[in-house]
Amino acid sequence: MDLIADMIIVLLVTVGIIFTIVTVIGILRLPDVYTRAHAASKSATLGVMSLLLGIFLHFWWNEGHFSVALLLGIVFLFITSPIGGHLMTRAAYMSGVEPTDLTVGDDLKDAVIEQRIESEKNTPDDK
Amino acid sequence: MNVFYSVCLVLVILSMLGLLYRVWKGPSVPDRLVALDAIGVMLISAIALLSILFDTPFFIDAILLIAIMSFIGTVSFSKFIERGEIIERGPNS
Numbered sequence: 001m002d003l004i005a006d007m008i009i010v011l012l013v014t015v016g017i018i019f020t021i022v023t024v025i026g027i028l029r030l031p032d033v034y035t036r037a038h039a040a041s042k043s044a045t046l047g048v049m050s051l052l053l054g055i056f057l058h059f060w061w062n063e064g065h066f067s068v069a070l071l072l073g074i075v076f077l078f079i080t081s082p083i084g085g086h087l088m089t090r091a092a093y094m095s096g097v098e099p100t101d102l103t104v105g106d107d108l109k110d111a112v113i114e115q116r117i118e119s120e121k122n123t124p125d126d127k
Numbered sequence: 128m129n130v131f132y133s134v135c136l137v138l139v140i141l142s143m144l145g146l147l148y149r150v151w152k153g154p155s156v157p158d159r160l161v162a163l164d165a166i167g168v169m170l171i172s173a174i175a176l177l178s179i180l181f182d183t184p185f186f187i188d189a190i191l192l193i194a195i196m197s198f199i200g201t202v203s204f205s206k207f208i209e210r211g212e213i214i215e216r217g218p219n220s
Binding site: 006010013014016017020021023024027028033036037040041044045047048051052055058059063065067069070072073076077080081083084085087088089090091092094095097 | 128131132135138139142145146148149155156157158160161162164165168169171172175176178179184187188190191194195198201202204205206208209210
């Protein structure tokens with residue numbers, strides 16, 4: 001029973017480390033901010049969640065310590081990491097970082113221009 | 128088992144060094160922000176591995192704290208980059 005528990009923990013930690021290394025390769029080699037944020041938010045979240053799950057099982061099965069804070073940390077990371085990635089990409093777009101030449105379509109550009117025209121139309125003149 | 132966790136910790140620290148290269152080099156400010164956010168996530172992994180290596184569950188509480196602070200830092204930095212101010216005021220205030 002102890003051997004099976006150790007095998008599961010080692011498997012989860014190894015998956016976490018592999019996804020961490022994939023994150024670093026993606027951030028170092030992808031061409032622009034948007035693809036890098038994609039690599040950072042998805043792959044890093046999966047990696048750290050798998051690793052924390054392995055460590056939670058280690059403390060539960062081997063030490064007999066059921067850590068609620070660790071579970072709460074996993075849930076918190078799962079909720080906030082996509083929000084952070086989206087906010088960073090949006091800030092990059094609004095501050096005018098150009099996407100790479102390989103980008104096929106840019107639908108947000110039309111929407112931003114439309115909204116800018118609309119807000120100028122609604123602004124009172126006596127300001 | 129300790130050798131395995133030590134190797135994992137070394138790999139995580141090497142990954143953080145690779146991300147530091149992106150922070151140093153990054154062509155734009157959002158590049159550096161993305162790399163800093165990923166460094167925060169990897170700091171969580173490093174502390175979790177350290178708590179196994181030192182054989183104590185007391186480091187676990189720091190994980191939640193670092194996750195919350197890293198998220199607040201990311202949100203405030205992106206608001207600052209996007210608009211030039213962190214707390215926006217409405218037209219009536």
